[in-house]
Structure formats: C-alpha cells, structure tokens
Amino acid sequence: MLLKRITLLSVSLGLLILCACSSSQGTYLEQAKKIHKEILTLDSHTDTPLMLGRRGLDLGVHNDPHEGGGKLDFPRMKEGGLDAAFFAVFLGQGEETPEAFEVAQQRARSIFESIYEVLDEYPEMAELALSPDDAYRLKEEGKRAIYLGLENAYPLGNDIAMVEKYYEKGARYITLSHTRNNHVSDSSNDPDGPVHDGLSAFGKEVVKEMNRLGMMIDISHISDKAFYDVMEISNAPVIASHSNARSVHNDPRNLNDDMLLALAENGGVVQLCFLYVTQLPPNPPRDSARTALREKYNNFQGLSDEEMENARADWYAIDRDFPSQLPTVADLVDHVDHIVNLIGIDYVGIGSDFDGGGQLEDCYDVTEMPNITAELLKRGYSKEDIEKIWSGNFMRVFREAQNLREV
Numbered sequence: 408m409l410l411k412r413i414t415l416l417s418v419s420l421g422l423l424i425l426c427a428c429s430s431s432q433g434t435y436l437e438q439a440k441k442i443h444k445e446i447l448t449l450d451s452h453t454d455t456p457l458m459l460g461r462r463g464l465d466l467g468v469h470n471d472p473h474e475g476g477g478k479l480d481f482p483r484m485k486e487g488g489l490d491a492a493f494f495a496v497f498l499g500q501g502e503e504t505p506e507a508f509e510v511a512q513q514r515a516r517s518i519f520e521s522i523y524e525v526l527d528e529y530p531e532m533a534e535l536a537l538s539p540d541d542a543y544r545l546k547e548e549g550k551r552a553i554y555l556g557l558e559n560a561y562p563l564g565n566d567i568a569m570v571e572k573y574y575e576k577g578a579r580y581i582t583l584s585h586t587r588n589n590h591v592s593d594s595s596n597d598p599d600g601p602v603h604d605g606l607s608a609f610g611k612e613v614v615k616e617m618n619r620l621g622m623m624i625d626i627s628h629i630s631d632k633a634f635y636d637v638m639e640i641s642n643a644p645v646i647a648s649h650s651n652a653r654s655v656h657n658d659p660r661n662l663n664d665d666m667l668l669a670l671a672e673n674g675g676v677v678q679l680c681f682l683y684v685t686q687l688p689p690n691p692p693r694d695s696a697r698t699a700l701r702e703k704y705n706n707f708q709g710l711s712d713e714e715m716e717n718a719r720a721d722w723y724a725i726d727r728d729f730p731s732q733l734p735t736v737a738d739l740v741d742h743v744d745h746i747v748n749l750i751g752i753d754y755v756g757i758g759s760d761f762d763g764g765g766q767l768e769d770c771y772d773v774t775e776m777p778n779i780t781a782e783l784l785k786r787g788y789s790k791e792d793i794e795k796i797w798s799g800n801f802m803r804v805f806r807e808a809q810n811l812r813e814v
C-alpha cells in the first residue's frame with residue numbers, strides 16, 4: 408500500500424514537473440509571439456528569389472515547406488512575426504570573360520525584375536524597402552518590408568559603375584564573393600586556395616565605391632584575409648549577412664574570435680545563419696546524391712528556367728529520400744551566447760539563409776521564427792536585447808552606412 412502510494416506520488420510529481428516545464432516553454436513562446444508584434448524583426452539573408460522565375464513559387468499564398476513551398480512567403484512571414492527580409496539576388500560564380508559577365512548581368516537584371524513583379528502583384532502584403540525607416544513604416548501599415556542584396560559581386564563585371572547601377576535597382580548590400588574566388592575577392596571556401604591574397608585591386612575600389620554610395624559591405628563568404636582588407640579600407644561599419652562563430656562550429660564560413668573582435672571594433676554586425684551551426688552526423692548517401700545533382704545541373708550555372716525548376720524538384724526529392732538531421736534553435740543560440748560573451752549584445756543578429764539551404768529542426772520555415780525568441784527568453788535575454796538581435800543592431804549599421812553616403 409505504502410509502495411503504491413509512493414509510486415502514485417512520484418508519478419503525480421513527475422506529471423507536475425512535466426506540466427510545469429511544458430507550460431513555461433509555452434509561456435516563453437507566447438511571450439515571444441507578443442514581442443514579435445511589438446518590435447521590428449528582420450532577416451538579413453534569404454535566397455527566396457531562387458524560388459521565383461516563370462513558373463516559380465507564388466509568394467502571395469501560404470505554401471507548404473514540405474511540398475516544395477520554400478521557407479517563406481508573405482502570409483507565412485506574417486504568421487511567423489517576421490516584418491522584414493533581405494532577398495538575395497544571387498549569382499553562382501562563372502567564367503570571367505566579357506561575354507560571361509554580360510550573361511551574368513542579364514541574369515541579375517531578370518532576378519531583380521522577378522522580385523519587382525511579385526511585389527507589384529501583392530502591394531497590400533509587401534513593398535520594396537530601401538532605407539531603415541521604410542521597415543518601421545511598413546510594419547505600422549501591416550506590410551512586409553522586402554530589401555534587396557546582391558550575393559556575389561560577379562555581375563559587376565569589370566565596370567565599377569555597375570555598383571551604383573545595382574544600388575539604383577534597390578540593392579543595399581553586396582556580398583563580395585560566393586563559394587569561389589572572383590575578380591573582387593578570395594572566397595573562404597575555394598578549393599584552389601586564394602588568388603589575390605585577400606581583396607583584388609578592383610575589390611578595394613569596389614569597397615570604396617560602396618562606402619561612397621552608402622551601401623553595406625557584406626563580408627560573409629570572403630576569406631579571412633579579405634575580411635581584414637575590408638576592415639582596413641572601409642570607412643563604414645560592415646555586415647556579415649549570414650555567418651556564425653567559428654569557436655562554436657569550426658568552419659571557414661564562420662568568423663573566428665579575432666575577426667569578431669575586429670568586427671566589434673568596426674561597429675559592424677554578424678547575422679547568424681541556419682547553416683554552419685553545428686557538426687552533424689555524416690550522411691554519405693545524401694552527400695553523394697547532392698554531388699551527383701550538382702554535376703547533373705552544371706553546379707546550377709547557366710540553367711534555363713525549366714532546368715532550374717527541375718533542379719529544384721530534384722533537390723527536394725533528395726531532402727525527402729535522404730533526410731538529414733538538422734541543427735536546433737538551441738544550437739543556433741549557442742552562437743548568440745558565445746558572441747555576446749565575447750563582444751557584447753550590440754553586434755549580433757539573424758540572417759537565416761532560408762531557401763539557400765538554411766533550416767533548423769525547430770525553425771524549419773519562417774512561421775517558426777518565434778522559437779528563436781523563446782529560446783533567448785529562456786536563456787535570460789531581455790526584450791531590449793531581443794530587439795537589438797532582431798533588428799536594432801543591423802539597422803544601426805544600415806543607418807551608419809547610409810549616413811556616410813557622399814553623393
């Protein structure tokens with residue numbers, strides 16, 4: 408009888424603890440959703456334009472992320488309490504001949520056009536944003552703010568005047584390189600190693616021109632040496648639109664502590680990415696399927712809209728057939744903790760890389776963004792800290808870059 412009572416007691420105690428835990432988790436999430444209504448939230452890097460194109464995704468409707476619906480659309484941004492997002496106009500690195508540059512510039516133009524088109528189609532839901540103030544105004548109006556950034560300086564070609572052309576098209580940052588070296592900068596990931604020992608001579612000119620225009624310089628993807636070259640040349644604070652801390656996850660795409668200290672000194676900001684978060688268990692069948700896919704589609708270079716659509720369908724099929732374990736929100740927030748401990752609360756933000764491979768187990772699409780805020784609350788971050796992380800820090804850099812505009 409006594410035993411039975413003790414068992415009953417421990418069961419009910421256990422249940423009580425379980426309830427307490429899940430209800431405090433629930434409270435954090437409820438609190439998080441409330442905070443998202445009150446502060447401006449911004450994601451500084453998504454590759455959602457890759458989902459557009461002739462027969463691409465309709466951003467005006469609620470899509471299913473598990474059925475090829477991508478990571479965000481306007482209704483889901485609203486549901487997830489995300490007010491503003493940068494859409495990357497992304498071009499993979501190709502040949503550096505006048506003809507290839509011309510093709511890349513045409514491709515960039517058509518990506519800008521496809522974004523303007525979708526924004527024209529849904530003026531009641533979203534608008535092109537060009538300055539920090541725009542996002543705050545649009546939040547008041549209940550609309551999403553869509554900013555533009557150019558990912559990879561490749562389509563500048565050799566013409567410095569193209570920097571201003573892209574600024575005029577709405578781009579407010581340029582990521583100097585992608586995963587291969589280009590004529591502007593060495594990349595952190597080029598298998599052949601550096602070719603310029605940092606920035607090229609043209610790359611240094613590009614940085615100065617971006618300063619003159621008040622355009623943010625994005626140091627994500629560039630080599631460590633190129634990062635230090637930017638630190639030396641730029642007269643404005645810079646961004647890493649989607650990178651993490653190398654001390655937490657050792658990957659050349661992430662910033663080491665010395666770089667983070669230099670970034671704080673520069674007054675810049677690192678926007679945490681949902682890729683390069685943690686070491687995941689190996690998954691050889693998935694890796695070889697992805698490698699075969701890249702080969703089949705020429706590393707996604709020079710594809711027609713139809714080929715791009717097929718490539719996308721095959722990419723999702725791999726996700727379905729060989730699912731990978733994903734990092735969690737808690738793993739991501741470990742990067743926040745590390746950076747805040749090292750350089751303080753003023754230099755960190757969020758740049759998911761949604762639709763460019765970024766995804767977390769419990770932040771699989773934009774509707775789950777409040778889970779990040781709930782984890783921050785759980786770890787003791789204040790609403791003021793959370794506002795800095797979700798937009799304040801990034802907007803400070805954006806404003807400073809624009810204030811230094813000399814035209």
Ligand SMILES: [Zn+2]
Nearest residue numbers: 558628649763
């Ligand atoms: Zn990227």
